[in-house]
Amino acid sequence: MWVVVPAHDEAARLADTLRALAAQRDRAFTLLVVDNASTDGTGAIAREFAAGAPFPVEVIEEPEKGVGSAVDTGFRHAIDRGATMLARTDADCLPRPGWTGAARAALTDSPGLVCGRITARRDEHGPLGRTGFGVLVRLAALFGRLRPEHARRKGYKAPYRMHAGNNMAITSELYLAVGGMPRRPSPTDRLFLNAVRRHTDRISHCRAMVVENSTRRLRAYGVAGTARWYLDQGSGRHGTDPR
Numbered sequence: 716m717w718v719v720v721p722a723h724d725e726a727a728r729l730a731d732t733l734r735a736l737a738a739q740r741d742r743a744f745t746l747l748v749v750d751n752a753s754t755d756g757t758g759a760i761a762r763e764f765a766a767g768a769p770f771p772v773e774v775i776e777e778p779e780k781g782v783g784s785a786v787d788t789g790f791r792h793a794i795d796r797g798a799t800m801l802a803r804t805d806a807d808c809l810p811r812p813g814w815t816g817a818a819r820a821a822l823t824d825s826p827g828l829v830c831g832r833i834t835a836r837r838d839e840h841g842p843l844g845r846t847g848f849g850v851l852v853r854l855a856a857l858f859g860r861l862r863p864e865h866a867r868r869k870g871y872k873a874p875y876r877m878h879a880g881n882n883m884a885i886t887s888e889l890y891l892a893v894g895g896m897p898r899r900p901s902p903t904d905r906l907f908l909n910a911v912r913r914h915t916d917r918i919s920h921c922r923a924m925v926v927e928n929s930t931r932r933l934r935a936y937g938v939a940g941t942a943r944w945y946l947d948q949g950s951g952r953h954g955t956d957p958r
Contacts, residue, residue: 716744716819717793721777721785722806723751726760728929733764735809741816744802745771747793751785752778757806782880783903787896794887801890805881807929809836817923818884827889827917828908831882831924839930871912880904882926889915 718736722729729748736746746768750758758774765772773796777788782805790801802818804810814831821829880903890896893910897903911918 716800717747717798718744718802719747719789720806721749721751721782722757724753724755725806726755726757728807729760732806737769738812739815740812742770744815747789748774749785749789750776752780783896784898787898790890799887802884804926808881809927811925814924817921821921822884825919826886828911829884830878830920832922833879833882833926833928835930836927873912873916873918878908
């Protein structure tokens with residue numbers, strides 16, 4: 716199993732993510748950090764961590780800015796190096812200690828795409844902010860399920876499920892079969908999910924795969940701006956991440 720972390724200008728947050736990965740109970744994986752056109756020393760932080768990490772670490776560069784490009788380059792690099800299971804989180808997220816073990820178990824039990832559970836980072840907001848984040852995610856999930864274009868009658872083999880790109884796992888075989896993560900346009904996570912839904916019904920949800928998600932959008936763009944972004948993600952419309 717390989718864990719892929721795309722990172723663009725995340726020098727302020729990446730170290731926390733790396734420490735969270737080092738604290739995993741299941742550490743039988745290779746970590747790949749994809750430095751995505753960073754200008755703030757993100758890659759250097761990852762390389763410094765690699766020197767003392769409790770698992771193998773590779774750092775590669777993807778000059779084409781965009782999370783889709785970084786993820787696709789990272790996943791394909793891992794597959795070329797022998798990965799059969801792939802997991803992804805982001806460089807502003809904190810996977811809880813059971814995350815990698817839960818991902819491995821879920822893929823072993825049901826090979827395909829596994830969607831984890833996201834919650835708000837406890838170090839960024841108080842209870843009110845975390846509650847607001849949870850409400851936005853649930854609304855986006857509901858909105859996505861209700862969208863007519865996501866109905867199974869449109870040729871999908873599985874029902875729509877809110878899929879957070881920063882908390883997912885997939886077999887290498889399925890990743891290649893659906894053509895990989897779209898490098899453009901945004902939202903690449905929704906486009907990827909629908910590509911998987913057209914190909915297979917092997918999509919599961921694992922509540923034991925928990926990632927604490929950054930709530931910095933709430934600080935930077937307020938509730939209204941953040942809600943628009945999450946609802947666009949749930950709808951599958953092409954939008955821009957307000958980060």
